[in-house]
Amino acid sequence: MLSFKGDVTSELLTSILQIMESKLDNMQxxxxxxxxxxxxxxxxxxxxxxxxxxxxQNDKVAEKGRAAIFMIGRVDNQYNIITGNxxxxxxxxxxxxxxxxxxxxxxxxxKEYYKTVLNNGEMSQxxxxxxxFIDIARKSGEKLAYNFLPVDDRxxxxxxxIKIAQN
Amino acid sequence: xxxxxxxGTPKTPTINFDFGSGVLEIKGRSIPENSIEFYKPLVETLExxxxxxxxxxxxxxxxEYFNTSSSKCILDVFKxxxxxxxxxxxxxxxxxxxxxxxxxxxxxxxxxxxxxxPFKMIQVEE
Numbered sequence: 212m213l214s215f216k217g218d219v220t221s222e223l224l225t226s227i228l229q230i231m232e233s234k235l236d237n238m239q240x241x242x243x244x245x246x247x248x249x250x251x252x253x254x255x256x257x258x259x260x261x262x263x264x265x266x267x268q269n270d271k272v273a274e275k276g277r278a279a280i281f282m283i284g285r286v287d288n289q290y291n292i293i294t295g296n297x298x299x300x301x302x303x304x305x306x307x308x309x310x311x312x313x314x315x316x317x318x319x320x321x322k323e324y325y326k327t328v329l330n331n332g333e334m335s336q337x338x339x340x341x342x343x344f345i346d347i348a349r350k351s352g353e354k355l356a357y358n359f360l361p362v363d364d365r366x367x368x369x370x371x372x373i374k375i376a377q378n
Numbered sequence: 379x380x381x382x383x384x385x386g387t388p389k390t391p392t393i394n395f396d397f398g399s400g401v402l403e404i405k406g407r408s409i410p411e412n413s414i415e416f417y418k419p420l421v422e423t424l425e426x427x428x429x430x431x432x433x434x435x436x437x438x439x440x441x442e443y444f445n446t447s448s449s450k451c452i453l454d455v456f457k458x459x460x461x462x463x464x465x466x467x468x469x470x471x472x473x474x475x476x477x478x479x480x481x482x483x484x485x486x487x488x489x490x491x492x493x494x495x496p497f498k499m500i501q502v503e504e
Contacts, residue, residue, distance in 0.1 A: 221411055225389065228409075242504060243478050246443070250481070253409050253445050260411055322488070329453055330492050342446035350481060 214282040219259045227256060231283065240377075247375050248283075248290050250350050254343045255294050255373065256281065262296055288377040295370040303359050303367050313344055314354045321349050351375045382423045390416050391441065395423055400432030404455075405440045408448040417451035424458040431467045435459070440474035440502075441482070449485070456493045463495045472498045 212234060213227065231252055235245045259279045279296040298306065316324055325345045348355055356372040379398035386392035391406035402424075410416045437459060444452065456471070463469040471493075473486035483499060490497040 224411070229388070242476070243480075246479060246481065250443060250445075253443065257409075257411055257445060257447070322484070326488050326492060329449060329488065342449060346446045346449075 212283050212285060214280070216280045217278055219256070219263055219279050221260065224256045224260055227281070228252060244290075244375070244377055247350050248292075251292060251347050251373055251375060252283070254347050254350075255292060255371065258343050259294055259296055262298070285377075290375040290377070292373040292375070293370065294373075295368060297362065297366045298359075298369045300361070300365055300367050303369070306369065307357075307359065309341075310344060310355050310357055313348045316348075318349075318352070321345060325349060347373055380423070380426065382419065384419065393420055395420070395427075397427055397430075397432075400435040401438070402435065403438045403440075404452075405438070407442050408444040408452070410445075410448070413445070413447040413451045417448075417455065421451075421454055421458060424455065424462075428458060428462050428465075431462050431465075434468045435462065435470070437469065437471045438474065439471065439486075442476075444485075453489065453492065456489055456495065460493050460495050469495050470498060471495055472500055474500045474502050476504050477501055478504070 213230060215223070215227070217223075228249070232245075232249060235248060240248070259281065263279070279294065281295075282291075282293040284291050313321070313324075325342065328341055328345060344355060351373050353374045353376070356374075358370045360368040360370070362368055379396070381397065382393060382395040384390070384393040386406040389407060389410045391404050391408045393402075393404050395402045404420075408416075439452075459469050459471065471489075473489070475482035475486060483501075486497065486499055490499075
């Protein structure tokens with residue numbers, strides 16, 4: 212349905228969200244599914260956006276590191292959203308740990324975890340508060356599939372595959 | 379009497395807060411990349427309001443979408459309201475959600491579980 216590769220800016224996010232919203236409308240997607248897809252899109256695109264800043268802009272290796280990929284498609288009554296971005300290798304284990312924790316929780320446990328992080332969690336300066344993945348897992352109702360591919364000794368490529376069922 | 383009016387955009391909600399009537403309304407979409415910056419004026423206005431609130435304050439929240447960074451800011455807003463409520467002034471939070479939007483209803487219930495202020499869940503037709 213849509214894909215891009217490149218630098219993630221606020222304007223780009225706005226355009227993608229507008230395009231996807233009208234596509235979902237044109238496909239006459241059920242409001243319930245449409246809202247879920249839209250919500251998850253917002254979270255994963257903003258994850259990419261906030262993450263860009265963590266990569267050092269003056270770093271030569273990181274030049275390509277500023278490029279993120281994003282794809283959304285629908286196969287067999289299921290939406291697939293795939294994002295990919297470079298992360299510092301030091302961040303791989305903490306990130307993996309966070310996602311594994313989320314994947315180990317039941318629906319009810321996720322709800323409790325969300326409330327705990329919402330109420331006690333620190334907020335980063337830009338407002339990302341560690342709730343993104345939890346919210347994506349809650350809204351999609353599926354486990355978060357991910358992969359880390361080592362690029363060199365400092366960077367890895369992190370990809371995330373989110374599924375949202377149509378029914 | 380003081381007022382706060384912020385016009386909505388595709389990424390940020392309409393906010394109307396009238397000290398005189400004690401009605402605060404947040405309506406639309408709240409998906410900005412930087413929510414802290416967006417909600418700052420409201421949090422500051424609530425700070426001012428809390429020194430001399432109305433006996434009854436009605437808060438109407440009617441959101442179509444909100445991102446997780448907004449969810450923290452909305453909690454901050456509710457915490458300010460909770461403080462006013464604890465000082466003996468009545469606060470009601472009306473949480474509107476569309477008929478089949480279970481996620482939005484659940485989001486309201488999440489806040490209800492955290493904040494000690496009466497919530498009313500109000501279903502609206504699509």
